[in-house]
Amino acid sequence: MHLQQTKRGSRLTGGPQYHFSTLKDDVKHYLRLKKAVPVALVTPYGATPSKFMALSFDVKLSPQGEVVPGREGHDRIQQAAATESIGEAIRRWYKLPPGDFERIDVEINQILDGKFYLTPIKCKYAGRASSRTIQRPEFPLSFNHEKQSVLWRRQLMQVKETKAEAWRWSLEEIHRVMSAHQERGAPPNVHEADLLRASGSLKMLGIELGPYLGRGLDCEGRFQFLNYDPYTVPVEIKKDSREYRYQQREYPPERLSRVVILCARHNLQNVPANVDIIELRELCNSLG
Numbered sequence: 001m002h003l004q005q006t007k008r009g010s011r012l013t014g015g016p017q018y019h020f021s022t023l024k025d026d027v028k029h030y031l032r033l034k035k036a037v038p039v040a041l042v043t044p045y046g047a048t049p050s051k052f053m054a055l056s057f058d059v060k061l062s063p064q065g066e067v068v069p070g071r072e073g074h075d076r077i078q079q080a081a082a083t084e085s086i087g088e089a090i091r092r093w094y095k096l097p098p099g100d101f102e103r104i105d106v107e108i109n110q111i112l113d114g115k116f117y118l119t120p121i122k123c124k125y126a127g128r129a130s131s132r133t134i135q136r137p138e139f140p141l142s143f144n145h146e147k148q149s150v151l152w153r154r155q156l157m158q159v160k161e162t163k164a165e166a167w168r169w170s171l172e173e174i175h176r177v178m179s180a181h182q183e184r185g186a187p188p189n190v191h192e193a194d195l196l197r198a199s200g201s202l203k204m205l206g207i208e209l210g211p212y213l214g215r216g217l218d219c220e221g222r223f224q225f226l227n228y229d230p231y232t233v234p235v236e237i238k239k240d241s242r243e244y245r246y247q248q249r250e251y252p253p254e255r256l257s258r259v260v261i262l263c264a265r266h267n268l269q270n271v272p273a274n275v276d277i278i279e280l281r282e283l284c285n286s287l288g
Contacts, residue, residue, distance in 0.1 A: 034114070037116050044094060044151060106120050112257045141233070171283075256275070260278060263278070
């Protein structure tokens with residue numbers, strides 16, 4: 001399916017608009033049923049909330065933001081309360097060149113928490129013959145013994161090449177912290193929050209962790225990789241990633257649709273699609 005950009009030459013009357021074309025049947029049926037569906041844009045880091053709305057062809061948004069009957073005639077993504085169009089947001093997140101799009105090929109493979117998770121996979125600029133592929137993120141913030149994402153590998157290579165001294169210090173600090181979380185010979189009764197001693201070294205690698213909270217998910221993480229815009233996401237601290245099963249049992253699904261687990265050891269089976277896992281042990285093993 002794809003988004004067709006319209007109104008390229010009339011920005012003063014509302015700017016570019018993006019109509020859906022060739023929607024999959026399940027997506028179309030859901031949109032017809034709900035009339036308006038929030039959109040979670042998948043960025044190079046993974047999905048992020050947005051203020052865009054997917055609207056059915058027979059409704060529109062009132063000036064107050066309410067869904068009312070309309071005669072637009074196209075299923076579309078509307079800017080709604082966002083400060084930019086969906087095309088501009090895709091261009092900004094993926095650092096694409098300036099210019100008007102003719103079309104953006106997208107996937108909507110998940111409908112979670114009543115939202116369309118929209119992933120751009122290709123774009124074609126107006127007046128150009130060829131299309132440009134956009135790499136689909138797959139567990140983009142995961143670094144563990146099962147999955148080391150392309151984004152992580154590129155980020156680590158950049159840090160190693162441009163900040164060699166910080167790179168060495170970071171690895172030494174992660175080794176030091178992990179020495180208290182070995183399966184054998186570690187001090188007894190070490191709490192999972194002890195892993196936050198690695199927060200300084202993680203910041204050198206592009207991850208800033210917020211305060212450790214007493215309720216809900218443990219903290220908020222701010223990721224700044226390569227030249228991409230910063231990205232915030234809840235982070236859960238675990239000695240073993242399989243302990244995340246507690247949150248899966250006790251928390252409502254909408255709270256868990258996008259989470260990063262920072263753990264000493266990764267042993268969670270059947271990792272949910274929008275959950276990334278950073279395993280400090282694997283950082284030690286793989287990087288020095």
